[in-house]
Amino acid sequence: MEVKAKGRQAARSRWLRNLARVGFAAKxxxxxxIGYIAFEIAFGESGGEEAxxxxxxxxxxxxTGGTPLLWVAAAGLAGLALWQGIHAAVGPDKATxxxxAASNAVLCAVLxxxxxxxxxxxxxxESQDSQSEGMTAQLMSLPxxxxxxxxxGCGMIAVGIYQLWKAVARRFSRDLALGGLSRGGRLTVLTVGVLGYATHGLVLGAAGVFILQAAITFDKDRAQGLDGTLRAFADTPAGPPALVAVAAGVALYGAYCFCLARWSRD
Known part of the structure; x- marks a missing residue:
């Protein structure tokens, strides 16, 4: 009990909360x-950059100033990983x-x-497409x-569907403390959250489909990272406009991360 109490006290400390907010802003x-690069890809102007x-x-x-900014981002993401890790270990929240929180802690630590x-x-x-293909090949070589x-792949699809539901049901709003905002401000933040969270779930689910296809066909090249998944939307019947819409949603998810940096619940 004492360990849990100290962990929760650490998670509520001002320095760690502020560092976690920097991590949300870095994300x-x-x-x-990434949303901007995806826009450029949709219009054929990416210059070879990976989304x-x-x-x-x-x-x-x-x-200019990119290197210092990245050092700040790395420190913030490390702080966010620690904060999420503490919540995963001793938080009072439900198991889900x-x-x-544990998954987010791992992702932030890796980044x-x-x-x-x-x-x-x-x-x-290395690009996430290459990472995805390489990891898929290594795993499929094992018994x-x-x-x-x-x-x-099925797990990613399930998480993507869960995030879509969480967006539609506005369950993500439980992570935000919007009491001090006006009605219009709350509506704006919630709209950004719904669209951004739903797009994040859609892209994650689509990436899961590609990984599942790689397993079914025993073809590592079917596995796609974020860049390949986003580019695939341009190959749908809707064409580049579909990628433009998804790119806008990805950018809105970035805006939602800034909302978490400002109004995340302790």
Whole structure:
């Protein structure tokens, strides 16, 4: 009990909360840039940039003040990973929310490490498409690996559907403290959250479908990361306008992360 009490006290500390807010803002910036790159892809003007974390990091690094900004982002994401990890370990929330916190903690920690490696001379991070294909190939080379890949794809689809439901039902609003906002302000934040969260779920579910297809066909090349998944929307009957709509949703998810940075519930 004493360990849990100290953990919850640490999660409520001002320094960790502020660092976590920086982490939310860092996520928001990356998704805004990814959305922008996706817009460029839709209009044939991407210049070869990947619409994923690797592409976003390179865009930031190439601009004035990009390196210091990335150091701040890495520190914020590390703080957010710690904050989410504490909530997963000793938080009073339901099991599903604690599992979600644990997943977010891992993702933020990986991104913080990726940024740090990039800044310390590790070179440009590998695209998520290449990472997805490589990991899929490694798993499918193992006994029963094909079933593991299929299960991972199904899991991503399930999470994507859950996020779509969470967006439509506005369950994400439980993570926000909007009491001090006007009615119009709350409506704006909730609208951004619904559209952004739904798009995030849609893209995640689509990526899961590609991984499931890779398992079914025993073809690692079917697996796609964020860039490949986004580009696939342009290949649908709706064509590039579908990618434009999804790109807007990705950017709105980035805006929602900034809302979390400002109004996340302690």
């Amino acid at each position: 928001g910036l990356l998704y805004l840039i 994923d974390n690797s592409g976003a990091l390179q865009v930031v690094a190439e601009n 929310r604690r599992v979600a 913080a490490v990726t940024i740090t490696a990039f800044l310390t001379g590790g070179g440009a991070p 029963f690996g094909r079933f593991v890949v299929g299960a991972a």
